[in-house]
Amino acid sequence: MKKILCVPFDPVHDVGIKLIKNSLAERGHCTELLPPDLSMEEIVKKAAATQYDYILVSRTLGYGVAELLARFNDLLDAAGVRESTKVVLGGKPITPELAAELGFDKGFGEHSSIDEVIAYIEDRPLNGTADNHKRTKPDIASHYFYSFRHKRIGELLDTIAEKTLHWAEGKSSSGIERCKIQEELSAVSDPSQKKRLTDRYNSLCDPVIADANSKKIFPKGVRYITDDEMENVRLLIREKQPLRQQNIRHHSRQPLIFKFLGSGCPTMDIVHAKICERYGVNGFLIVNPSWEARYEGLLHGLLTHENDGTITSEENIRLMRDCLNPSTLLTVRAHRGLNTPEMIYLAAKAGADMTKINLVYGSLGAGTDPERLTVDGLYAMKIAAEHNMAFDIPGNDELSGVPAAKSLAGLLINVMLGKKLGAKAILKPLFCYGPDIVLHGQMKQNFVDYNAAKIRALRSIVDAPIWPGEPIAFMTQTEERVQSANATSYHAALAASTGVDAITIASTDEAFSRGPITIASRIDSIRAVTDAFRFMGDASFQPTAAADNFTDDFVRKIQSALETVAAYANLPEAINAGALGSKEDGAYPGKFGKGTVRNSEQQIPNHK
Amino acid sequence: MSALNKVIDAVDVETYLMCSDAHQGHSLALQLGKEMNLGDVDIMFEEFDGYGVRVRLRKYIHRPAQKYHWLESDPQ
CATH class of the missing domain: 3.20.20.440 (D-Lysine 5,6-aminomutase alpha subunit)
Structure with a gap:
């Protein structure tokens, strides 16, 4: 259990320090919250009267506030408080760097969580890392039955x-034939069978695709990703983790x-x-x-x-x-x-x-x-x-x-x-x-x-x-x-x-x-x-x-x-015929692949 | 280490330029890109309101499929 003095060093913005005080108290720490209207000297006097483990100071920044906070620190020093007490600064615009610059032991800002403050006070690692945010994969369609509530529309659709x-x-x-070839390719390991299937696949492709796959002549602007690029992106994914x-x-x-x-x-x-x-x-x-x-x-x-x-x-x-x-x-x-x-x-x-x-x-x-x-x-x-x-x-x-x-x-x-x-x-x-x-x-x-x-x-x-x-x-x-x-x-x-x-x-x-x-x-x-x-x-x-x-x-x-x-x-x-969108609406039936549907017994022509 | 090399894709600049008309605002926006050593920039948005022009400029540093400097390890 730590003894903690909470100081709202700001007459208005004291919500954060109150929340932190309550959370620390809930965890069994002995906390004391000062009223927001004390002078700097009164606060120092209070801090010196009892031996606290931590003094938490909350303050938003404004003109001259940095100097004020630095002076507050000097006064605590002069009163001998800092020999046994750590002084922490928190507030929306506070950064760890700024807090250190002003002489505080630690700083917490806009992106800090209450858990981080508590972890610091309790001198333990923060539990709220990425591991604690493990997510489960949702299944959007799983809880629907696809029953038609509108009877006539259901009948028409049927x-x-x-x-x-x-x-x-x-x-x-x-x-469809290319899809079947892909399925077959997944199932075979024999190189000659693979080649036969690949040749058949390419014969069913437009020349621009067949040339890319067989001769590596790619459409404009397309290239292979290099081994270095692959390695670097995998390294980046391994090394960097989401923060908060x-x-x-x-x-x-x-x-x-x-x-x-x-x-x-x-x-x-x-x-x-x-x-x-x-x-x-x-x-x-x-x-x-x-x-x-x-x-x-x-x-x-x-x-x-x-x-x-x-x-x-x-x-x-x-x-x-x-x-x-x-x-x-x-x-x-x-x-x-x-x-x-x-x-x-x-x-x-x-x-x-x-x-x-x-x-x-x-x-x-x-x-x-x-x-x-x-x-x-x-x-x-x-x-x-x-x-x-x-x-x-x-x-x-x-x-x-x-x-x-x-x-x-x-x-x-x-x-x-x-x-x-x-x-x-x-x-x-x-x-x-x-x-x-x-x-x-x-x-x-x-x-x-x-x-x-x-x-x-x-x-x-x-x-x-x-x-x-x-x-x-x-x-x-x-x-x-x-x-x-x-x-x-x-x-x-x-x-x-x-x-x-x-x-x-x-x-x-x-x-x-x-x-x-x-x-x-x-x-x-x-x-x-x-x-x-x-x-x-x-x-x-x-x-x-x-x-x-x-x-x-x-x-x-x-x-x-x-x-x-x-x-x-x-x-x-x-x-x-335009039943689902007409030319007057601005919709035109497409032409890509027109005339390419065959009955199964008909031979699918090669595209070369 | 170059900061520009660390830009994932593009730098956007948003500002308000005092000018006499939309045409001048447009020219000034392009000129601003050059004065900031960004070279030729795209104007994503510009709106002249009688006093000046609110603009958003963009300079792509790394376009898709180019060599990404941020993906390479920093020199020791």
Whole structure:
């Protein structure tokens, strides 16, 4: 037990010293708190009258305060107090260096915890290191049953899914064939068999990919990560540890926080990710280069890329997975291109936790032929189910101008298809200020009602996880840093208020399109969301009556869109006909991979 | 040890420049980058309000896939 004198050397800011005094008393120390209005001489007299082990002084800084504190120390010295008593300085602007400079034995500042002060007084190591912040990996989809609460919508989705699955039976593509080759390659060890399979794989790739994999002639800006770079990044991860691990979520019912990674370089991504982990980010989505979706075949190897998007080779995904905290979730997007099944297979093999598939958006907003993406996507859902990977469904077709109700109808079709194939889907409605909203004024009054209504509508239809994206506040953020952080934090608070499972947040330079995202800008938005979550706690937004009308309208329009889709022979036919987004809306069925779907008995042509 | 070598990705400079119009503000912002020995900078944000311009400048020190000096061990 220590004898401690607590001195609020500041007439106003004495909350911290009171908290410390109470904590020390709870641990059995003998503490005494002086009133805040004593003169310096009175304090010294009191300190000299009893033999204390520690004198804790709290003070904010201001003009002349440093000199005042130095004089206080001199007086304690002169009274002989310092021969047996350690004097400690604490306060928001105090640093250990400043405290030492002013002659104190120790200093605690803004980032110090009460535990640190107690550990110092008790002369023991601090228990609150990174080890004490071990996190468990969350499973977003585990507690949902995917039951449809809206009977008619459930029936329509069932019809659409059955028709589409029936249509896809016996169909294949070079994307599916490459995925099967990858599965075979994992199972064989004989070099001649491996070569035969690799040659076959390359014959199913576009020349630019085949040349890169076989002749090491890479697309512009792509190169191997060197051994030195690899060694240095692994060393950095080993040597550096997060200091005072933070949580963004004020309580566990608030949504998990995800961020994009896609600088082009896995090494840069890893360093950003490690820093974000320290600030409490729960997971990351790897964003690949847009060209990766357009070519037949994937690049292999540890590769870096000097332009937007990190190459999602198996090796790159594995490196990133290995460097992240085991509790951090990792998602690989595969939703929109010609390599969907293979990418999901390799992502699962490399240890990714989740993936991303959306047959509708991938066809309407991302340029892939609806028939090809449907055939590939269904196969990909089976792979996801096999590897127990949930897949999220981004509703980004809204950004092309597709009305939200049609976009939500598309998400629900994916949920039903996933359910029938044994895969767990995560709904990803946008929290955005999209073109249709700008045009028709649904957010003229506020940004709360329409976004909240999307969540309410989906909840009234199906029991499935919801993860607004992507990122939240899309098209509300500007290049101005504070505005961007605010927009993100308000939308995050709204998301928390609606009880969703996760959100993806932008950085404050997200709207700046002329260069890569920086780590400082990532921290900006994380801090803003952390404060917003703290501010909200268990409280929630109260949408206006307009949200009820929007909700009813969404459900009605979703049903109407699904009635239209159900009238077509299959999903691709409905997408091509504009049932889930028309040319007038700004959505055009994609052309990449058009004409490449074959019946299984037909030979898949080589791409060379 | 060079501090710039330790910059993970970019240096941002935020300030307010007194100027007569948006055009002058823009020129001054670019000039500021040069005067601070940052060379050519990107202007991320600029807003002239009648008195001056609030600006955010950015200079990338390490771009993705380049050699990262901060990843190398410090010379002893």
